[in-house]
Amino acid sequence: MKGLILTYLIAAFGTIGALRYPLIGLYVFAGFAVLRPQFIFGFAGDISKISLVVAISLLIGWALQGFGSWRLGRARAIVVAFLVFVVWYLVSAAQALDKVGSFMAVQVFAKLVLPFIAGITLMHDEKDARRLLWTIVLAQGYVGFEMNLAYLFKSYNVAGEGFGGMDNNFFGASLVCTIGPALMLSLTSKTWYSRGLAAAAGLLILHTTLLTFSRGAMVGLVAVVIAVVVIMPKRPKYMAAVLVAVLLTVRLVGPQLASRYGTILAEDEARDASSESRIDLWLDCLKVVRAYPVFGVGPWNWAFVAESYGWPPGKSAHSVWMETAAEIGVPGVVALLTFFGLTAARLWPIARQRQTEANRSESGLAAAVVLSIVGFAVAGQFVSAKDIEAPYFIALAGFPLLKNRDAVAARVSAIVVARPVQPRPLTAHRGSVKPIQGFSGRR
Numbered sequence: 275m276k277g278l279i280l281t282y283l284i285a286a287f288g289t290i291g292a293l294r295y296p297l298i299g300l301y302v303f304a305g306f307a308v309l310r311p312q313f314i315f316g317f318a319g320d321i322s323k324i325s326l327v328v329a330i331s332l333l334i335g336w337a338l339q340g341f342g343s344w345r346l347g348r349a350r351a352i353v354v355a356f357l358v359f360v361v362w363y364l365v366s367a368a369q370a371l372d373k374v375g376s377f378m379a380v381q382v383f384a385k386l387v388l389p390f391i392a393g394i395t396l397m398h399d400e401k402d403a404r405r406l407l408w409t410i411v412l413a414q415g416y417v418g419f420e421m422n423l424a425y426l427f428k429s430y431n432v433a434g435e436g437f438g439g440m441d442n443n444f445f446g447a448s449l450v451c452t453i454g455p456a457l458m459l460s461l462t463s464k465t466w467y468s469r470g471l472a473a474a475a476g477l478l479i480l481h482t483t484l485l486t487f488s489r490g491a492m493v494g495l496v497a498v499v500i501a502v503v504v505i506m507p508k509r510p511k512y513m514a515a516v517l518v519a520v521l522l523t524v525r526l527v528g529p530q531l532a533s534r535y536g537t538i539l540a541e542d543e544a545r546d547a548s549s550e551s552r553i554d555l556w557l558d559c560l561k562v563v564r565a566y567p568v569f570g571v572g573p574w575n576w577a578f579v580a581e582s583y584g585w586p587p588g589k590s591a592h593s594v595w596m597e598t599a600a601e602i603g604v605p606g607v608v609a610l611l612t613f614f615g616l617t618a619a620r621l622w623p624i625a626r627q628r629q630t631e632a633n634r635s636e637s638g639l640a641a642a643v644v645l646s647i648v649g650f651a652v653a654g655q656f657v658s659a660k661d662i663e664a665p666y667f668i669a670l671a672g673f674p675l676l677k678n679r680d681a682v683a684a685r686v687s688a689i690v691v692a693r694p695v696q697p698r699p700l701t702a703h704r705g706s707v708k709p710i711q712g713f714s715g716r717r
Contacts, residue, residue: 278315285324292331296339297402299332300393301409307386307663308413308448310438314420329389342395349676352616353394359609360387363573366602370572371579379573386663393670399678403639403671407455408472410667414452415475418482425485433485443592444662446491447653449483451664454498454645455671462638490592490656497652498645505625505641552592552656558583559596563604570603594654614669618647621672624679636675643672 284302292299303325312322336342346353363383370376397403421433436442456476463469483491506513562571562579571579576597580589591597599607624640627633650665 278311281309281311281315281321281324285328288328289331292328292335293338294335296332296335296342296392297396297405299328299335300389300396301405303328303332303389304406304663304667305409305413307667308410308452309417313438314417326385329385332389332392336392336396339396342392343398344395345677346394346673347677348620348679349394349673352613352620352673352676355609355612355616356390359606359613362569362602362606362609366569366606367573369569370575372572372575375574375578376572382661383573386661386666390666390670393667394673397670397674397677399674400636400639403674404635406667406671407459407639407642410664411452411456411459411472411475411479414449414664415456415478418449418475418478421482421485422478431485433482434487436486440659440662442486443488443490443657444659446483446486446488447494447650447657447659448662448664449479449486450491450494450498450649450653451646451662451668453479453483453495454502454649455642455668457502458638458642458645462635464635488653488657490653493656494649494653498649501645501648505644507629555585555589555591556593556596558585559591559593559600562600566600566603568603568605570599570601570606573601576600590658592656592658594658594660596655597658598660614647614651614665617669617672618644620676624675640672640675643668 285306288299288302292302306325306328311324315321360383364380367373367376367380393406397406417437421437424430424432433445434442437445440448453476456472456479459472460469460476463472480495483495558580559576561583562576576591577588580591581587591600595607595611598610621640621644625637625644627637629637646665646668650659650662653659
């Protein structure tokens with residue numbers, strides 16, 4: 275009951291505060307998108323509209339602020355890719371085979387797109403990005419807390435069945451997206467209690483990921499660990515943190531999990547039916563792409579055509595990328611891949627820069643976004659998590675770093691031009707040069 279009261283208070287604060295400071299509404303909306311309070315506090319009845327109220331207030335506040343600033347800097351190409359994806363999504367929905375399903379998909383998609391576009395124009399600096407990451411990590415950490423509470427004290431694995439309308443694989447992909455940000459916040463936060471809070475949230479998220487029994491999430495988790503080793507400075511404290519995380523993961527993987535995850539790399543004859551069906555599903559998605567290469571069959575329409583390929587009605591394709599290509603065509607999936615890929619590529623040099631006390635926080639934020647995208651990109655190949663909000667909002671946290679990149683370079687150049695380095699005159703100190711005997715310098 276206390277958690278429900280707190281949720282109502284946060285919603286009220288976000289709704290009222292967003293009218294004056296729209297970013298408050300963005301933080302609350304992103305947190306609720308991950309927390310999904312209507313499922314955690316289901317005993318309270320239907321509270322599914324609570325996020326909608328916050329979103330409307332956010333959009334009103336955004337309009338009152340003149341729709342933010344569209345000075346995008348190095349994030350411009352990324353935003354263009356996202357907008358191309360949105361336009362292609364809408365055009366594909368307009369010519370879908372089953373327009374009723376696509377209309378429902380557009381409604382769901384709009385709940386993500388409009389706050390996301392508002393966030394592009396409203397987030398300006400590193401503090402805005404850090405607050406958004408903290409909101410998402412703490413919300414996911416609380417979800418992990420509830421999952422672990424049910425598993426440890428009620429002997430019921432809720433995560434293995436899914437959460438918030440997501441199946442276990444979808445839920446696992448959502449969790450993997452937030453492990454990297456939790457790790458980076460625990461390493462780059464300035465106070466011991468904030469580092470401890472991020473580490474606790476990361477541990478809860480990690481264990482919940484394993485409890486989903488999702489092999490796609492496990493592959494994504496392995497990809498995140500590899501990316502961490504590549505990105506992180508090779509300093510003892512960072513490597514120790516990675517080693518501790520790996521050892522905890524190994525310790526938490528029990529015999530049941532190990533036997534299930536062991537089939538990921540199994541030979542053809544040793545794969546289970548689920549693994550084989552994924553490959554067959556992907557091949558059938560490619561058949562759809564071949565038949566409808568430009569606009570696909572329409573959003574949420576793969577389930578509509580799956581039956582014609584011998585699958586049960588409503589069968590998921592178990593891949594974000596394959597299902598997106600089948601539903602909105604090759605240009606649409608290329609735009610989506612460009613959005614995430616270009617975000618990671620632009621942030622990679624910032625994450626890998628030589629760390630100093632001045633840029634440690636900036637590098638950590640960039641690394642957090644890159645790790646999230648890596649986890650989502652890999653896990654998404656095995657999960658149809660097209661409408662997952664976490665990776666989009668975490669990618670949004672990287673935009674302020676890119677938007678300000680050109681401005682910082684311009685300021686540095688202006689300082690250099692305004693204050694050119696003057697060559698120092700070559701002067702000889704008295705007694706420092708000895709005359710050569712027999713030479714007076716005259717002819």
